[in-house]
Amino acid sequence: xxxxxxxxxxxxxxxxxxxxxxxxxxxxxxxxxxxxxxxxxxxxxxxxxxxxxxxxxxxxxxxxxxxxxxxxxxxxxxxxxxxxxxxxxxxxxxxxxxxxxxxxxxxxxxxxxxxxxxxxxxxxxxxxxxxxxxxxxxxxxxxxxxxxxxxxxxxxxxxxxxxxxxxxxxxxxxxxxxxxxxxxxxxxx
Amino acid sequence: xxxxxxxxxxxxxxxxxxxxxxxxxxxxxxxxxxxxxxxxxxxxxxxxxxxxxxxxxxxxxxxxxxxxxxxxxxxxxxxxxxxxxxxxxxxxxxxxxxxxxxxxxxxxxxxxxxxxxxxxxxxxxxxxxxxxxxxxxxxxxxxxxxxxxxxxxxxxxxxxxxxxxxxxxxxxxxxxxxxxxxxxxxxxx
DNA sequence: GATTCCCTATCTACTGATAGGTAGATATAT
DNA sequence: ATATATCTACCTATCAGTAGATAGGGAATC
Numbered sequence: 001x002x003x004x005x006x007x008x009x010x011x012x013x014x015x016x017x018x019x020x021x022x023x024x025x026x027x028x029x030x031x032x033x034x035x036x037x038x039x040x041x042x043x044x045x046x047x048x049x050x051x052x053x054x055x056x057x058x059x060x061x062x063x064x065x066x067x068x069x070x071x072x073x074x075x076x077x078x079x080x081x082x083x084x085x086x087x088x089x090x091x092x093x094x095x096x097x098x099x100x101x102x103x104x105x106x107x108x109x110x111x112x113x114x115x116x117x118x119x120x121x122x123x124x125x126x127x128x129x130x131x132x133x134x135x136x137x138x139x140x141x142x143x144x145x146x147x148x149x150x151x152x153x154x155x156x157x158x159x160x161x162x163x164x165x166x167x168x169x170x171x172x173x174x175x176x177x178x179x180x181x182x183x184x185x186x187x188x189x
Numbered sequence: 190x191x192x193x194x195x196x197x198x199x200x201x202x203x204x205x206x207x208x209x210x211x212x213x214x215x216x217x218x219x220x221x222x223x224x225x226x227x228x229x230x231x232x233x234x235x236x237x238x239x240x241x242x243x244x245x246x247x248x249x250x251x252x253x254x255x256x257x258x259x260x261x262x263x264x265x266x267x268x269x270x271x272x273x274x275x276x277x278x279x280x281x282x283x284x285x286x287x288x289x290x291x292x293x294x295x296x297x298x299x300x301x302x303x304x305x306x307x308x309x310x311x312x313x314x315x316x317x318x319x320x321x322x323x324x325x326x327x328x329x330x331x332x333x334x335x336x337x338x339x340x341x342x343x344x345x346x347x348x349x350x351x352x353x354x355x356x357x358x359x360x361x362x363x364x365x366x367x368x369x370x371x372x373x374x375x376x377x378x
Numbered sequence: 379g380a381t382t383c384c385c386t387a388t389c390t391a392c393t394g395a396t397a398g399g400t401a402g403a404t405a406t407a408t
Numbered sequence: 409a410t411a412t413a414t415c416t417a418c419c420t421a422t423c424a425g426t427a428g429a430t431a432g433g434g435a436a437t438c
Contacts, residue, residue, distance in 0.1 A: 011412095027305050028302050028304060029218050031218065031220035032305050033219065034396080035397080035398065036396075044413095044415090048400085048413075048415075050400080051414075056399090059355030108350075110357075111357035112293055112298050112353050113298075115216040116217025117217075130358070150366045150369075153366060154347065154351075157347050157351040158343065158347045160346075160349075162350070162355070165346050166315055168299075169301055177338070178339060224424065226424075233389090235423095240386085240388075241387090244424080245425090
């Protein structure tokens with residue numbers, strides 16, 4: 001029997017490194033996390049991080065990969081919900097990240113910085129958006145909405161932008177007000 | 190006769206410093222510009238920058254202040270255009286920044302990083318959004334649109350998000366497709 | 379007309395902190 | 409014995425920032 005290609009599961013330490021790095025990156029971007037800061041927070045030495053992630057570039061790549069998989073994995077299955085429900089779920093995923101964790105979307109952050117990101121990290125960031133666009137286009141196609149590609153883009157743009165705006169204004173409820181009618185509005189013809 | 194409070198005009202060198210710093214910041218954020226890089230690009234020594242801007246914080250603040258004034262100054266007068274025209278002008282301002290300069294909006298960038306920005310820079314960034322919200326609310330009120338505050342937020346969110354998305358996908362035309370119907374759409378009841 | 383003084387703007391030379399990264403020793407567990 | 413995971417100790421490069429010298433250009437004084 002052929003084994004499917006499986007990802008090597010992350011060790012405890014590697015997970016902790018990613019957890020801390022992700023939080024720092026989602027607060028201040030790619031240049032806002034350092035090996036030293038991560039290490040001191042989890043109680044190891046910075047050299048030890050290089051054992052798990054040889055370079056910062058590799059760490060950044062792992063960061064985006066894990067984030068993308070988790071983000072898309074947290075979305076419900078498309079064949080078990082109406083398009084409206086799917087969209088509401090999608091908006092809720094962003095809202096949770098913003099309200100519960102008080103953090104930016106990792107890829108919204110990296111997307112803003114993309115011109116100064118190492119190539120592999122930039123590529124993974126693009127993959128995040130690509131896969132999100134595909135997911136949303138499927139929703140809009142199922143709803144029979146015109147221009148599903150443009151609507152998918154509108155949806156992501158408005159959500160990422162609303163996170164930035166709400167955080168900038170230090171008014172998290174602004175996210176709610178800006179995205180409350182998004183699912184219904186973007187679905188109507 | 191009482192003199193109105195006037196801003197001291199920037200020297201040639203100070204302007205050049207801001208020009209270079211702005212471009213770097215709009216590519217990679219607050220941590221992506223350094224005194225050394227700026228200095229070497231304009232052919233002076235990094236110590237000379239401190240003469241014009243004592244600290245990086247001060248330089249960041251000057252950056253956002255100039256950007257905000259220019260951005261709002263480039264918008265037409267509200268009493269000389271219909272709400273639809275004003276909105277089209279507003280969208281065009283973002284499009285120009287993205288397409289012609291191939292740069293992010295400075296405050297979209299700083300807004301994403303706001304949790305790790307020095308206080309004065311964060312405050313100026315908030316001011317940018319505050320003043321933009323006011324401008325847009327005026328437009329929506331003049332158009333008799335309901336919820337002008339939410340619509341102003343939606344507009345900014347979608348434009349900032351569309352910039353990030355288009356740059357991430359390396360597809361500048363995506364900005365066009367995502368924002369093409371924005372003025373009409375956000376104005377209809 | 380020459381001298382003195384001050385202001386502007388830049389320079390050289392430096393500091394202490396921090397960045398990512400490496401070599402090689404060490405400890406533990408299988 | 410070997411593989412895993414961590415350590416100490418170090419490297420070079422870069423960071424923002426500082427002290428103090430220097431050069432030039434007025435303007436006032438002699």
